[in-house]
Amino acid sequence: MAWVTHMRLLTILLGGLFPMMALAKPVPLDDVSRQEIAERIAPAGTVCKQGEDCAANLGAVASASSEPRTGEAVYNQFCTACHTSGLLGAPKKGDTAEWTKRVSDLGSYSKLLEQAYAGIRSMPAKGTCMNCSEEEFGNAMQYMGVKKE
Ligand code: HEC
Numbered sequence: 001m002a003w004v005t006h007m008r009l010l011t012i013l014l015g016g017l018f019p020m021m022a023l024a025k026p027v028p029l030d031d032v033s034r035q036e037i038a039e040r041i042a043p044a045g046t047v048c049k050q051g052e053d054c055a056a057n058l059g060a061v062a063s064a065s066s067e068p069r070t071g072e073a074v075y076n077q078f079c080t081a082c083h084t085s086g087l088l089g090a091p092k093k094g095d096t097a098e099w100t101k102r103v104s105d106l107g108s109y110s111k112l113l114e115q116a117y118a119g120i121r122s123m124p125a126k127g128t129c130m131n132c133s134e135e136e137f138g139n140a141m142q143y144m145g146v147k148k149e
Helices: 002-023 031-041 053-064 071-083 096-106 109-118 134-144
Strands: none
Touching: 071 134, 096 109, 109 134
């Protein structure tokens, strides 16, 4: 009978599908996807990639002045995505108690800078500010409430 054939077909189809669904495991994020996520969730107008129109403006601003960028400028462009809301467990801007604890756990401001600049756990290298010097990165840290000794 036709319905018997249909039932067989259905069983074969489902029998093949369910084990495949069970095998699909969540994939851990690598640094690149983390950075992409950070860029996607960054407020509009704060992320600028090389080759985009806005990147040309960035270059112009950077070359017009040889001064390192201020902490505020770096923060608003790169760090705010995570450090304003505490996304992924990021210590929040202005939470001086947490920042002071991190400095004293590591022993010094420069060690914290070094560790954060290199990237640690969910904190992407250079906080996604790929052209940030250590000084500019440090400016942003201080803007968030990290005390430089
Ligand atoms: C994609 C989200 C994200 C962005 C963007 C980001 N951070 Fe972070 N940051 C984190 C997270 C999460 C942690 C906590 C890491 C941990 O301790 O597990 C962190 C920790 C840190 C720490 C402490 C590191 C330590 O060793 O305790 C510093 C300093 C820091 N960030 C600076 C910055 C600066 C400066 C910027 C911008 C230039 C920035 N971050 C951008 C997510 C981010």
